[in-house]
Amino acid sequence: MNIVRLTDKETESIFREHLPNDFQHEQIKPLDVIKKLLKEGSYIGYSIMEREDMIGYAFVFESDKNCVFLDYFAILEPYRNKGLGGEFIDKIYACYGKDSILILEAENPEFSESKVLCEKRIAFYERNGVMRTRVRTRLFDYEYMIMCKKENGNYTDSFICKKTADIYRKMISEKYFNEIVFPYLIKE
Numbered sequence: 001m002n003i004v005r006l007t008d009k010e011t012e013s014i015f016r017e018h019l020p021n022d023f024q025h026e027q028i029k030p031l032d033v034i035k036k037l038l039k040e041g042s043y044i045g046y047s048i049m050e051r052e053d054m055i056g057y058a059f060v061f062e063s064d065k066n067c068v069f070l071d072y073f074a075i076l077e078p079y080r081n082k083g084l085g086g087e088f089i090d091k092i093y094a095c096y097g098k099d100s101i102l103i104l105e106a107e108n109p110e111f112s113e114s115k116v117l118c119e120k121r122i123a124f125y126e127r128n129g130v131m132r133t134r135v136r137t138r139l140f141d142y143e144y145m146i147m148c149k150k151e152n153g154n155y156t157d158s159f160i161c162k163k164t165a166d167i168y169r170k171m172i173s174e175k176y177f178n179e180i181v182f183p184y185l186i187k188e
Contacts, residue, residue: 001055001084003091006045008038014045014057022074026140029071029171037061037171043071046095048088055079056088061171066153068096069167070104086128093129093149102149103164108136111143122147135161137168137183146183161185 006014012031019028037043042062048055056075060068070092075085093102106125109118125147126132134157135146146164148155165183172181 001087001091002049003088003095004047004049006047006057008035010047011038011043011045011059014047018057018074018076019072023072027142033171034059042170046092048075048084048091055084058088058092060092061167063163063167063170066096066100067163067167068092068100068102069164069171070102071171073104085124089125089128089130089149098151099153100150101153101155101160101163102130103160103167104130104147105137105139105144106147108143108145133157133160134186134188135164135183136186137164137181139168139181157185 011034015028015031015034034043044060044062046058046060048057054076056079057072058070058074059072061071062068073085073089075088089102093100096102104125106122107114107118109115109122112118122132122145128149130147130149133146133148137144137146146160148160161183165181168181168183169177
């Protein structure tokens with residue numbers, strides 16, 4: 001299997017054709033926001049391919065050379081539960097090197113109507129080297145826990161909280177950041 005960097009046009013196509021099937025409507029950013037991030041060069045789409053078939057896709061926001069935010073990640077339905085998602089995460093992480101940190105959101109099961117599904121997603125990430133942090137955030141009406149994959153860096157939860165806030169500020173306009181985004185640390 002190969003990981004392929006998507007063109008802007010391919011990214012837009014996946015946003016239109018696949019995201020509505022894999023994510024709740026409220027969790028999908030407006031396409032004009034994505035186009036702006038693509039134009040700035042900080043937003044990158046990847047697909048994982050087997051021969052000519054797309055197996056899954058991911059979109060990342062490159063905060064800096066050592067910090068990447070996994071914004072969307074999905075394996076297409078026919079390919080799920082075959083170990084391909086873990087391979088895809090590893091390939092994405094490998095694009096940035098072992099000194100980098102991959103940050104992602106996972107819906108917090110404590111606040112979700114889909115508790116079982118949320119726990120299943122978190123377990124998937126943990127099986128694939130992604131760790132829980134003490135960082136939490138609220139976006140719109142969703143509560144998220146922040147998770148990360150890191151191998152070499154000595155990244156503290158305070159650092160991850162700050163980086164998460166910085167990423168949101170860059171991805172979301174300051175107006176919305178101040179209204180809806182609340183990264184914070186929970187006590188141990």
